[in-house]
Amino acid sequence: MFTLDPQLEHDTLPIGDFPLCRLLLINDAQYPWFVLVPRREDVSEVFQLSEADRQALWNETTFLAEALKDTFAADKINVAALGNVVSQLHMHVIARRRSDVAWPAPVWGKYPPKPYEAAQVDTIKDKLRMVLASSFTFIEAGA
Template sequence: MFVLDSRLQQDTLLLGDYPLCSLLLMNDVQYPWFILVPRREAVSELFQLDAVDQLQLWQETNSLAEVLKDCFAADKMNVATLGNVVSQLHMHVIVRRRNDVAWPAPVWGKYPAQPYSAEQLVALKARLRLILTEGFCFAEG
């Protein structure tokens, strides 16, 4: 049975689901920072997914990164699995801009997260509803 890691639950907001992955939003308004988590039990590495799931993860990652790059006018898309703190397999898809507070350094560790306000979150979700269409199901709320 799939259970989302408690650290991801604490730091993110659930946006909805692709066929394989749950899509989370890092609760930090400084960057459009998304996380894809395959809904598979006890998986910490890409190679632990079967071939079909590996392909699906890459398709979902690439699709998301492509629409986010255009929607948020990214200078660079950062896409990575790290898992040094959270071992559950998860893919970071982060929109980077030359004018963001951490550029060109990594987004984690240097600047404390600034949570979304209710208004900012509503606006972001409305924007995402326009671009996340094929194969995506939004969470309630």
């Protein structure tokens, strides 16, 4: 049974599910920063996934990255799977803009997070609904 790491649960807002991954939004309104978490037990490394799941992870990451680039008018998309703090396999997909507070440095730990307001999350979901709807199930608030 899939369980989300407590740190990821604390730092993110649930957006929805792709066929393999749960899509989360890092609760920091300074950046459109998303995390994909394969819904598989006890996986900390990409190579621990089956070949089909590895391909699905890459396909979902690529699909999300392209959607974010267009939706958020990103200058650059950052994709990373680090796992030094949270060992559960998760893929960061961040839409960066030259105007963001941390540009060109990494977003990790440089500035304190600014939590989203509910209306901002609804706006993000509405934007993503248009581009992800065919292969995605949204998680509604309170679910």
